[in-house]
């Protein structure tokens with residue numbers, strides 16, 4: 587089976603959208619992900635799968651931790667912004683409503699936030715799966731979340 591065929595299948599399957607960030611060496615990095623998944627409650631573990639070509643891949647490795655802002659249905663613009671390739675790390679943060687977190691910046695007005703220490707990394711083809719132990723979480727606004735399906739963002 588080819589990767590394109592898998593992409594076509596997964597387009598039908600709604601994926602919840604989050605912005606993952608990290609901070610290392612005084613620089614901040616971030617990207618939109620559809621791969622955030624809850625893995626374990628005891629201990630509290632979540633996972634993300636990050637493309638090895640992504641400019642955030644090595645920073646997430648080096649930082650040893652990352653954050654996830656779980657986007658609300660009203661944050662389509664932010665999801666599009668952080669999915670754009672090739673934006674210089676500094677320009678990425680212009681005009682984005684943020685606050686500092688222990689592992690990287692947190693996007694304001696999200697549904698909830700997770701701050702994670704990477705507890706293991708798993709090679710997964712052209713991606714690396716980062717398993718994060720959740721060090722802290724916070725609840726934000728109550729309301730719809732954001733999913734990506736068929737190439738479109740939809741509130742859910």
Ligand SMILES: Cc1cc2nc3c(=O)[nH]c(=O)nc-3n(C[C@H](O)[C@H](O)[C@H](O)COP(=O)(O)O)c2cc1C
Nearest residue numbers: 618619620621635636637640641668669671672734
């Ligand atoms: C809905 C959606 C979900 C995405 N999920 C992931 C993901 O789980 N992991 C990943 O590495 N990239 C994912 N991407 C792609 C990254 O957001 C995009 O490649 C990133 O912004 C790359 O920037 P860079 O190439 O400048 O590093 C997703 C994109 C979209 C639109």
